[in-house]
Amino acid sequence: MNEYKHIKNQDNDLYEALIGEEKREEKGVELIPSENYVSQAVREANGSILTNKYAEGYPGRRYYGGQDFTDAVERLAIERACELFGAKYANVQPLGGAAANMAMYFALMEPGDTVLGMDLSHGGHLTHGHPTTWINKIFNFVRYKMKDVETGEIDYDELRKVAIENKPKIILAGFSAYSRELDYQKFVDIAKEVGAYTVADMAHIAGLIAGDVVKNPFDYGFDVITTTTHKTLRGPRGGMILTRESEEIAKKIDKAVFPGIQGGPHMHIIAAKAVAFGEALHPSFKDYAGQILKNAKAMEKVFKDADIRLLGGGTDNHLLLADVYGSLGITGEEAEVALDEVGITLNKNMIANDTRKALDPSGIRFGTPAMTTRGMKEAEATKLAELMIETMKNKDDADKKAEIKKVVEELCTKFPVPDSFV
Ligand code: DSN
Numbered sequence: 001m002n003e004y005k006h007i008k009n010q011d012n013d014l015y016e017a018l019i020g021e022e023k024r025e026e027k028g029v030e031l032i033p034s035e036n037y038v039s040q041a042v043r044e045a046n047g048s049i050l051t052n053k054y055a056e057g058y059p060g061r062r063y064y065g066g067q068d069f070t071d072a073v074e075r076l077a078i079e080r081a082c083e084l085f086g087a088k089y090a091n092v093q094p095l096g097g098a099a100a101n102m103a104m105y106f107a108l109m110e111p112g113d114t115v116l117g118m119d120l121s122h123g124g125h126l127t128h129g130h131p132t133t134w135i136n137k138i139f140n141f142v143r144y145k146m147k148d149v150e151t152g153e154i155d156y157d158e159l160r161k162v163a164i165e166n167k168p169k170i171i172l173a174g175f176s177a178y179s180r181e182l183d184y185q186k187f188v189d190i191a192k193e194v195g196a197y198t199v200a201d202m203a204h205i206a207g208l209i210a211g212d213v214v215k216n217p218f219d220y221g222f223d224v225i226t227t228t229t230h231k232t233l234r235g236p237r238g239g240m241i242l243t244r245e246s247e248e249i250a251k252k253i254d255k256a257v258f259p260g261i262q263g264g265p266h267m268h269i270i271a272a273k274a275v276a277f278g279e280a281l282h283p284s285f286k287d288y289a290g291q292i293l294k295n296a297k298a299m300e301k302v303f304k305d306a307d308i309r310l311l312g313g314g315t316d317n318h319l320l321l322a323d324v325y326g327s328l329g330i331t332g333e334e335a336e337v338a339l340d341e342v343g344i345t346l347n348k349n350m351i352a353n354d355t356r357k358a359l360d361p362s363g364i365r366f367g368t369p370a371m372t373t374r375g376m377k378e379a380e381a382t383k384l385a386e387l388m389i390e391t392m393k394n395k396d397d398a399d400k401k402a403e404i405k406k407v408v409e410e411l412c413t414k415f416p417v418p419d420s421f422v
Contacts, residue, residue, distance in 0.1 A: 028343035033367025080277035089250035094239030123178030152180035152312025174201025207232025211289020235276025302385035325362035
C-alpha cells in the first residue's frame with residue numbers, strides 16, 4: 001500500500017479517498033476487461049516531474065525550450081512501441097483511445113467522409129460513431145454486424161456489400177465488447193477492392209497482440225492501429241497510433257494529433273508508456289498474455305457448464321459477455337450490484353439484439369487481464385466464475401453474499417498485486 005505522505009499532510013479528504021481505493025483494489029478482484037494493475041515503475045514515471053514540462057511538437061522539433069530530456073523519453077516510447085507491434089511509426093501523444101481515434105479520423109478523412117465500422121450493439125465502441133458523439137456529426141458511419149450472434153462470426157458478405165455501396169474512406173476493425181478473433185485478411189481484401197484505408201482499433205487486445213497470443217492486424221497489411229495503453233497492455237492511462245509503413249500517413253497522423261486536436265503532450269504519461277512498453281518487451285509478458293487467455297477459457301467452461309448463454313458462444317480473447325437476464329433472470333445492473341457487494345467488479349453490458357436498456361441491460365461483460373496480473377491461474381479463474389454464478393443466483397441472500405465476500409477476500413489476500421513484473 002502506498003503511503004501518500006505528502007497528500008496526507010496537506011489534504012486529508014483526498015488522502016481518505018485514495019486509501020479507500022487502495023483497499024478496494026486490494027480486497028476485491030477486478031474483472032472489468034478494460035482495466036489492469038500497473039507496476040510501481042509505471043507509477044513512478046506517471047508521478048514524475050515530467051508533469052511540469054511543456055513539449056509541444058515532436059522529438060527534435062519542439063516549440064518550447066528546455067527539451068534536453070523530453071526527446072529521449074518520447075523516442076524511447078516510440079522505438080519500443082514500434083518494436084512491440086511491428087510498426088514503422090508511432091505517435092505516443094494521444095491522451096486516450098478516444099483522442100487517438102479522433103486524430104486518426106481527421107488524418108485520413110475530410111468532413112462528410114464515410115467510415116465502415118462494427119455495429120455498436122454488436123461490440124463496436126462509442127468512438128466508432130455512436131449517435132451521441134460529435135464525431136458522428138462530422139463523419140458518416142455505416143455498419144457491419146455479426147452474422148450469427150451464437151458463434152460471433154462477422155457477416156463478411158454484408159461488410160463487402162456495405163463497403164461497395166458506401167465507398168468508405170476507412171474500414172475499421174475493432175471492438176470493446178466482442179470476444180472472437182477477426183478475419184483481418186477479409187478486411188484488407190475488401191478495403192483494397194473499394195480503395196479504403198484499413199484501421200484496427202486494438203485498445204482491448206493490444207497486450208494480447210504484443211504478447212503474440214492473438215493475430216496482429218499489421219501482419220495482414222493493415223495501414224493503422226489505434227489503441228489505449230492501459231488495458232491488456234498494462235501501461236498508464238493513455239492512447240497511441242501506430243502506422244505500419246507509410247510515412248505519408250504517419251505525417252498526417254502527427255499533424256492531426258498536434259496541433260490538430262491536442263496541445264502539450266503529457267510527458268509524464270509518455271515516460272510511463274515507455275516503461276510499460278519496456279515491460280511488454282520482456283519475455284515474461286508473453287506468459288502473462290497467454291495466461292490471460294487460459295484464464296478466460298477456464299471461466300468460459302464454468303459458464304457453459306452452468307448453461308449460461310455466452311455471446312459469440314465463448315471467447316478467443318480476454319473477455320466474455322454473458323446473457324444473464326436470458327439465462328438466470330437477473331438483469332445486468334442487478335448482477336453488477338450483487339457482484340460488487342461480494343468484491344467482484346465487472347460491468348453490465350448490452351448484448352446483441354438486447355431488448356433491455358443500456359442502464360439496465362441483459363448482459364454482463366467481464367475479463368481476465370487484471371486478475372492474471374495478480375498471478376491468478378485457471379484454478380482461481382474457475383473458482384471466481386463459480387462464485388459469480390453463486391452470487392447471481394443468490395442476489396437477495398445477504399448471508400450468502402457475506403460468505404462469498406469472505407472467500408473473495410481470502411483469495412485476494414493470497415494474490416496481492418505485484419510491485420514489478422520483470
Ligand atoms: N471504457 C472502455 C471499455 O471499458 O471498454 C472503452 O473505452
